[in-house]
Amino acid sequence: MDTAHRAKLYEQVAERLGDAISAGTLRPGERLPSVRELSTRERVSISTVLQAYLHLESMGLVETRPQSGHYVRRRERPLPAEPQMSRLVTTASPVSVSAMVARMYRAANDPRMVQLGTAAPSLELLPIQRLNRELAALARKEGAKGMAYDMPPGSPELRRQLARRALEWGCALGAEDFITTIGGSEAIHLCLVAVARTGDTIAVESPAYYGTLRAIEALGLKAVEIPSHPRHGMELEALEAVLNKRRVAAVLVVPSFSNPLGSCMPEENRQRLVRMLAERDIALIEDDIYGDLYFGEERPRPCKAFDTEGNVLLCGSFSKSLAPGYRVGWVAPGRYRERVELLKFAQTCATTTLPQLAIARFLQGGGYDRHLRALRRRVATQVARMTEAIVEHFPEGTRVTRPTGGLLLWVELPSQVDALTLQTRALEVGISIAPGPIFSAQGQHYSHFIRLNCGHPWSPRIEAAMSTLGSLARSFA
């Protein structure tokens, strides 16, 4: 990350300590190393260490006890419980969430808003200069190529890089298996059109990403919402019961760090899901847009890794981890490849040329992997800080997820808090949040839930917004 690379020495020291605190290596109340110890260990000056502690203090992570030293700030209350699993009546419904979504994404264009609504990494965390330098160089050197239509399946350079990465996740895919798209949104949209006809039913997680629900609605499809566990994702027993009862054209899941739950489906469930759908000849649309943002040691293997029938349509994007505004995503549509390619042509004709090439270069040079290593650490810290702020500021009885990847927290507020009213009040004071009802098909569930974007580095501005949000939520008493 540009900012990380330019970070001052004391910030680097502070970040390492902050990570240890977030990871629980250093626990609340624990004494931190003395200034002298840390100075020796980190090979930095005493004043650098003092600056680092001051910085951590300003972030609310550390407290100074006079004559005693520095301590990890003690939580006033323990971490809240996780939200309960959704218990829904699993009927299929036409979807209608549009108007609620509109005011949120409109707020996303307003730089004065504190953006806790749309799921996006802060620009401060992205390698803006380096990627734009690639783009500028390509615009000069490969100008003619950049100006031409890059017809489907899209840039061979980028597809080669995608194939290389897929191999690392356990997917034996070649460049020819990929089609590039306008972000993850287009990939999902194409898959829906490819596998379903109007009136068909798509099984989705509940809660589910509102963009997907919106696409399902626009295409005249129905969504059947499957209860999903905050940690393990879609409940396969519930899914199976639905499949036994009614015709479903496709199942759409976000196995790795689902939106909004942040759940991560265990590998045995992924295998079971792939098998279950292959046996029934039902397509599996796998949205892997958050897959690169794991906090643990290894990237979860996509369901696609267990797909021997070409039955899984794997979708991904660079919007959550690298360059939202470049609009570059991709799909590996398995046996639906030909159909998806033709639909891509009909829908947007081609993907923007130069951004694809710039990303391909960035991947090829190893820049993306280096960036991801730093980004994952930062995002994990941010999720931990946002969780702490919920503990501190939100009303008693609030529950919150414990994601192991992704950018998002799903917050269950006390039942008297109406999320849509909270959204309205928060917008009035310059804070954008995502209200729970947009994550269900007809807006009939999750009326006291909100989703928070943790894409922003912890700052006094975010802390103030979280405090305000907590006060607003308390005012529903």
Added chain:
Amino acid sequence: MDTAHRAKLYEQVAERLGDAISAGTLRPGERLPSVRELSTRERVSISTVLQAYLHLESMGLVETRPQSGHYVRRRERPLPAEPQMSRLVTTASPVSVSAMVARMYRAANDPRMVQLGTAAPSLELLPIQRLNRELAALARKEGAKGMAYDMPPGSPELRRQLARRALEWGCALGAEDFITTIGGSEAIHLCLVAVARTGDTIAVESPAYYGTLRAIEALGLKAVEIPSHPRHGMELEALEAVLNKRRVAAVLVVPSFSNPLGSCMPEENRQRLVRMLAERDIALIEDDIYGDLYFGEERPRPCKAFDTEGNVLLCGSFSKSLAPGYRVGWVAPGRYRERVELLKFAQTCATTTLPQLAIARFLQGGGYDRHLRALRRRVATQVARMTEAIVEHFPEGTRVTRPTGGLLLWVELPSQVDALTLQTRALEVGISIAPGPIFSAQGQHYSHFIRLNCGHPWSPRIEAAMSTLGSLARSFA
């Protein structure tokens, strides 16, 4: 245009003469000015004039008669007739043209092919350096902005420029009336989804652009094909008869230089069409993607200029006149604005940020208007040269359109020529063409028609391709 700006003096002289020949100001057989006359008139040296004549000779526009001077090359045969108007049974059909289209756009990625298939201006005609310079500068200076999502309705800078231009065409539209899209394709796709539900019928011109037919098919809609005149476009009597008989959700027309006919609907027909549909409360989707490429004195006013009810959804793009690979288009959806904006969000989320900003800058600085003036002259010349080549090389009985704008010629070959077989044989020898059947809903019409892209400056390579194509067509005898 970069190339035009860098053109040598003799090329500039040759181009002006070539234009006069194409426009018919200088007619076949007519004697050109003497070398001395032209040298005086153009204020260039004798040797420059000689080079110019040599150049025109190599392009096949001029012949030298010893001791007599230079003459406009005489056509061996008169211009062929225009194609006859389509006479179709106007029933609604589910559409199926996919496979035929696929091999054409795949050929478009192959630089070894002579690209007479897809409709695109040659890169030589585009201001590649200047536009890419804007992009590179923005990537450096506005890096963070370029990296962020630009949520619908899209870049305010670009929408302001669009509003300014629209005013010049007689459309009173403000920046807030526009939504930017991924090229014209997405604009059309969004409009179709906005105004129609599965199973609905869309009235289109016949022949119609295969991309539109493909989108109609993908969305589970039906197309009813309205006979269209090679010069005046959609026959309004035929349309009215259909509207009296059956429910139609929308009419989709390309009034200015339709694809593939190149027809230009007279202004009174535009007014009548707008009135007819407003009275019946049927949406009019207006594809104005070729509108900037008029050969005459003035840009035809879009139907939208006569729309008082917000019933017209006007779509445009910079793909045919400026930057195909940038994927920037737009729609002014009238009273469907809110719905289109939400659909845009669901379909591709946002339009790529930096290309929009670069185009906005280029428009604002006047670069686009200067470029268009030169481009229109070049394209008109190319269309004239391609027409000449058809006269010279194609079999007796061939008919061809006389477009007054756009990039395309629609060619009716003798009835024994099978266009799909011709496409196959042409691809084998490195020439891509668009076969007629892809321009009708089920591929059941236009079996002996082809569409030719005139986006390329005349060159020995294009001449050879046209000669080869003519021989292939003759071989069907």
